[in-house]
Amino acid sequence: MMRKLLLMALFLTSATIFAQGTITGTVIDSEMNAPLPGATVVVVGTTNGTTTDFEGKFSLNVATATGRIEISFIGFERRSANFNVASGQTQDLGRIVLTTDADALSEIIVIGRGVMDLEEDRRTPIAVSTITKSEIQQKAVGNVEFPELMKNVPSVYVSNQTGFGDSQMFLRGFDQTNTAFLLNGQPINGMEDGKMYWSNWAGMADIANAVQVQRGLGSSKLAISSVGGTVNIVSKATERNEGGFARTMVGNDSFLKGTVSYDSGLNDNGWGFSLMLDHWQAHRKYRQGTQGSGQNYFLSIGKLLGDHNFNFLVFGAPQQHMQAWSQPEETAREFRKYNQHWGVDQGEIISERTNFYHKPVMNFNWDWDISDDSSLSTVAYASFGRGGGTGPRGRGRIREPDYNIAGGISGQIDFDAIREANAQIGLGEPRNDGYIRRASMNNHQWFGVVSNYSHDFNENWSMNAGADIRFYSGDHFRQVIDFFGLTGWANDRPDGRVVTESFSINPWKTFFTSADENERINYDYSEDINYQGAFSQIEYGTDAFSAFFQGAISNQSYQREDRFARDANGNQTTKESEKTNKTGYNLKTGAAYNFNDSHSIFANAGFYSRQPFLDNIFAATAELATPAVENEEITGIEAGYKLTEGNFKLNVNLYRTEWANRFVANGNVIASYEGQDEENNPILGQEIDISREQTDVTQIHQGIEIDGQYRMSNKLRLGAYVSIGDWKYADATPYRTRDFRDNTFFTNADINDYRTREGETLSPNFFNGEVNLDGVEISNAPQTSFGINGMYNVTNGFKIGLDYNYFTRLYDFIDVADVVAQGSSYETTELDGYGVVDFTTAYDFNFGGNKFVLAANIYNLLNSAYISQTDAFGVFYGLGRTWNASLKYNF
Structure with missing residues (x-):
């Protein structure tokens, strides 16, 4: 009997061994059509399983000829697949696509x-x-x-x-x-x-x-x-499955946010829609006087029709928020939350500096699978921006008693006192002690289409070609937001007309109502940009080698119309500039070699001839700059190495970018010379905004980037990176200075008429000359940074994460006047390096049969104090500790 049992055991063992095979496959993220690393693959009914590597691939030995595997990943719907593998053989199950879970934002149907x-x-x-x-x-x-x-x-x-x-x-x-x-x-x-x-x-x-x-x-x-x-x-676009969520969120400084989203799912006729609505508000972000509020809305309608996929979506985020500008460093260091632009007006907090805008964006995507080898994808889009930013106008600002703040900053604006003073003045104007809050408006409409045709000649050769067409028209003017008790505003138009109408900063109202031409002040002009581009690419690829060549050419035209121009007699008229055209292009090529599934290298090179921005084309509102601003020239080369080994991934990239013939403009302020009289110089003593502009600037940015990821298990993911850059200016460059009062340029003969804000005499070459920036470091971005981050899934529904980022070799703003004055002895100031820790956590749970997600984030956990950026007027301190927490109900 024992002998029979032993023989039977040997038979079953040999049968099991004989039946063993291997199944392989690649798990794909449906959203990005990209490999999904770290997905779990398990044979149903067993504990036999594995995880996908960074290429989304898996290989699993199975003990039976037939069966079923289940693939899962947090945030995605589970997917099953049957296998039937011959003994001792390998079966490739191919691409297994995972779609997002219903409690996350929906899967894209059509996205162009x-x-x-x-x-x-x-x-x-x-x-x-x-x-x-x-x-x-x-x-x-x-x-x-x-x-x-x-x-x-x-x-x-x-x-x-x-x-x-x-x-x-x-x-x-x-x-x-x-x-x-x-x-x-x-x-x-x-x-x-x-x-x-x-x-x-x-x-x-x-x-x-x-x-x-x-x-x-x-x-x-x-x-x-x-x-x-x-x-x-x-x-997001229209989703296939029905569902939605409702979420409420709170945060520091009375931040509140509520969001609802619903997806109808795709019906039998191929139709579906997705909708999201949202409202948020806060009495400040971090610094004083930075309150804001707004709404977000999103609608997407999709249709599947045979080989054609259509999707229309509209997205908008009307908002208004008070702003905080830079401060002198001694002020910012001692009073981290101070903001000089706000005050209380009749019991309501308002700010001189408030941004308000509404820019709905609509696009229509059409994807056409012409054949197995050819496809056409097109997106037509439109956007309509309405809004602007407020600021003071007039000399009648009154502040509360001095706060004794370092750096000479006084107290908050006393708007009630301004109202009392304005009531005594009656009719205000820029040259007297009246004070208004104006808005610099930027209303525009933008239409465009991008279309791309792709074709695979065979398994090695492919190509695509397409077009990029854009039409843009913008209107720029100023309008009055609040008279603060003045009966009107005079002498701020070429025709001298008194303006008496004020307008709201509510972004919904602004979208439909703004000042007509008779109620605009200070400036009023429009500009048109038309752009036509064509592009093409051809690529050759095998399993081991690939190479491509790509080119694009574009034409861009610019034109301005000034409605506040003056004729020969000094009367208001409309002046239209000449239309100018600029042609740009780019050429790119590259190649890659895969040594095996784990190791690959690549190199790319390219050249751009880029048209200048419209603002750089014109010297005055409707006058072209002389000499003309030419195209910028960008030359880039880069090389990289990629390592993928199981659950470890490493990237090493080297780059060098030369940006030549660049145009640079930096804002600054001077004060009028006190020796002139009111009649000849009606802006006596007022601060005057200027822009110092450099042409033919060359920058060289080169460096190395290393980043890696390691998925230790389904529970723990780690990441790290380091970036070391060497970013400097090269050679000498000429400069000139623009007067923002009329958009004309100063001459050096004007120097004796002006002094600095501190009353100092200007240097002889303050307005025009040449500056040697060779070897000067690029400012406002750290040239060395590194970080580590991790996410740990404590349980299937609970995860925590930490990020640490450190930044150093961050340099102070470069003032051309300082470089000119100091000559070869000029050295940029390096700011203190700093590190920031962020914390995140989320918990998914069921309550009463309903799905909920509780999440929280704490940014700058240790409340580190640091300068994040500088400009001509001072420094910006980064945010201190901020937080938010939310509860989300999925249905």
């Missing part, structure tokens, strides 16, 4: 993938980091600026200034005017000056499914402003 230029769509690598939806919704929410979620990316620096939406982001030392930002393939940098106003995108974190930061040359085919890099923001 063909026009997004994501890194995964090209075989030849670039320096890139991708932030997933789960991290966005965990960290970049509420009273936290959207750029903050990118601060763990190598060579990214975020200066978290102290107004809602006023943060600045730098990439490889270049500010955000020279980094291209795209929303679903749509360029969203300002057409006039390349600026990004994050307050216009306050709800971005609630609709973003992914953010991909491409450093340097990137994979974008458009002829866009990507000197530092390209940031692709992929938004």
